[in-house]
Amino acid sequence: MNNKYFQVVVKIKREDDKGKLKTFTERHLVEALTVTEAEARVVKFMEQFNEEYLISSVTESRIIQLITPSETAEVYGR
Numbered sequence: 001m002n003n004k005y006f007q008v009v010v011k012i013k014r015e016d017d018k019g020k021l022k023t024f025t026e027r028h029l030v031e032a033l034t035v036t037e038a039e040a041r042v043v044k045f046m047e048q049f050n051e052e053y054l055i056s057s058v059t060e061s062r063i064i065q066l067i068t069p070s071e072t073a074e075v076y077g078r
Contacts, residue, residue, distance in 0.1 A: 003032060003033055004032065004033070004060055004061070005029055005030065005031055005060075005061040005063045005064075005066070006029075006030050006031075006032055006035060006038035006058055006059065006061055007027055007028070007029060007030075007057075007058070007059050007061050008027070008028045008029075008030055008038055008039060008055060008057070009025060009027055009055070009057045010025070010026045010027075010028065010042060010046065010053050010054070010056070011023050011024070011025055011053065011054045011055075011056050012024050012025075012026060012052070012053045013051065013053070025056075028042055028045070029061065029063070029066075030042060031066070035058045035060070038058050039058050042055060043055070
């Protein structure tokens with residue numbers, strides 16, 4: 001089974017520049033086999049921050065491949 005990409009939307013409560021508590025939305029692209037695995041990876045990632053958050057959605061992405069700079073460097077001989 002091949003890994004897929006999932007978009008995980010996280011709502012985070014944090015103070016803005018004026019000190020007011022606001023909700024910010026972050027979208028993370030996660031490579032995983034299942035929705036459950038993608039969500040678990042984001043939960044693990046968010047543990048490093050001391051913020052209140054909620055995972056509001058996890059959806060399979062239509063992205064089929066992520067091409068990194070190191071992969072394109074090989075093509076262009078860099």
